Amino acid sequence: MAITIKDVAKQANVAPSTVSRVIANSPRISETTKKRVRDAMDDLGYHPNFIARSLASQSTKVIGLVLPHSSGVFFQNPFFSEVIQGLSEGVHENHYALQMTSGKTEFDSYEGVVQMVQGGRVDGIILLYSMVDDKIISYLSKRNFPFVVIGKPFDLVDKITHVDNDNYMAAKEATDYIIGLGHNKIGFIGGSPSLTVTIDRLQGYKEALKASNIELNEDYIIHEDFLREGGQEAVKELLRRTIPPTALLVTDDLMAVGVVNSLTEMEIDIPNKVSIVSFNNALFAEMSRPPLTSIDINIKELGYQAVSSLIQLLKNENEPVKRIIIPHRLVIRQSCGVAP
Amino acid sequence: MAITIKDVAKQANVAPSTVSRVIANSPRISETTKKRVRDAMDDLGYHPNFIARSLASQSTKVIGLVLPHSSGVFFQNPFFSEVIQGLSEGVHENHYALQMTSGKTEFDSYEGVVQMVQGGRVDGIILLYSMVDDKIISYLSKRNFPFVVIGKPFDLVDKITHVDNDNYMAAKEATDYIIGLGHNKIGFIGGSPSLTVTIDRLQGYKEALKASNIELNEDYIIHEDFLREGGQEAVKELLRRTIPPTALLVTDDLMAVGVVNSLTEMEIDIPNKVSIVSFNNALFAEMSRPPLTSIDINIKELGYQAVSSLIQLLKNENEPVKRIIIPHRLVIRQSCGVAP
DNA sequence: TTGTAAGCGTTATCAT
């Protein structure tokens, strides 16, 4: 059995509670005893038991992470690594630990969250996605359990702290950029329509068209998985239209890579025949031939800020609900040209 | 306060210990009381408190993950997502949770591990890397704490359960393949020489040369970070040699992408002027222009098997030390040609 | 400033 607080107490000739106070660096302990206790701790190689501490203090210093339930897809997207990087950094700075839960089905994920929450495993939760009608969000809200979502919650937007980009504006700007090049037959290739990020970007796209008096063509809108295969499927579909689009707004780099693959295979020139703007500005965008014009959404920062705001929430009982918007920027490369 | 075992006990008219036994599905409880207790649990919406359970049973059902301390670099490599995917799957199947620890410096990581271990946060640990002279490995070995490493430990190979590829053979096969195309000026671009994976692959490379009576040229061997930038640096260096190599063995796809970038920039034709074989077979390899011949090492399986063997270790006090080798395979694409 | 003792919610060892 490991060294406990009692062993230290005995060695330092004090009560266990005194040792506990020294650990917490309570000001009500004299410097001399503090020193004696600390020496004893070093001497014995004492390390506090987190589990016992958690049980007594009802706080674990662990943050739970909820991945989308189709995590297979999610893992393949560079988005994953990047958020984790930001999360990991934030968590480390604040001396918290990170615990993951995945799950194949929605129910699976839900169960995982319930275990984390009711099992007392975590102090707070970060959702790495946000979709309409989400059971997990309802559950957490109902229980009043501290959580923040990365992205925009579909319901209760003003009741849930979240970290997001202004996806509406980002998509509008991207579309405007394409329109500025003279295009008016612009396709939209997005992820699942139940993800709020898709909804917002679609809206921005529509708004841009409207503002430029370009008629919306529902046939130009396609939804697929955030995967390369999704992009491939989508282009094939779009090229079947009587008048195919001359430009594409693709809401994810990995999809865009699929789009580029398909077009290249069919020997359709990018950007001379088809222009592409994509989102996320992953390394893929830069590596693609031609390199993709893409909207950088600062994914790492999304993660970092999510941790920061969750920890604020944890510290401050009645921290106000916050909505944090991470800035985006259009990175122009070589996938867009003037309309043919 | 949440529903506890006592509340359930009261509601079902039994002792708390009985409820505990029902949770553990002890055979020594009659079916009738089991049913009564379970009904009470459902009724009250009871969920066991993991923390309390952990404290009492001295087992957390959590596995700790140790990332290399230069995690910034690590996160950018698709290797990360892929192992995590395998780990996550394994962990989920076995009803364990995954907890991450990063750390900027080696000392940082070490501290994180000590906290996990002595803090009783985790039942076992998986190391996502392996390098020479590793403090963490020494620490875990000394304490006899259950852990497995992904990759090959440098010391105590036959005392530490690990999941690895046969990197020696893989590199040898890759080099043989290049030699078979008539090359005899073959460069080696590897990661940090303190990583065992680099050491093994270098050895395989050397062995292949030797077997074909090709003289080893130390000037053809470069070590850089597992990053695109690393690859870029390395090629530039190699092209400064009086007789530059006509083929390159690059031990990571992301580096290889950097290599391709640099060569393309200098208008050096791949594969006609320089051939490339890389490792890991990430999506990058396929996406690269030209697509890269790469060795698939089945990263996801590395993760999955690591979890499985760790859990075996946890279940069985004296489970024998294991060495699990995940098969690799050469995926031939278009980055290699006959020697000029 | 420090000690005593009662929890925190389980599991596990004795009894019965």
Next chain:
DNA sequence: ATGATAACGCTTACAA
């Protein structure tokens, strides 16, 4: 087959 009760290692009133 079930119930009391003592751990598990810590925090935190309440006393002194």
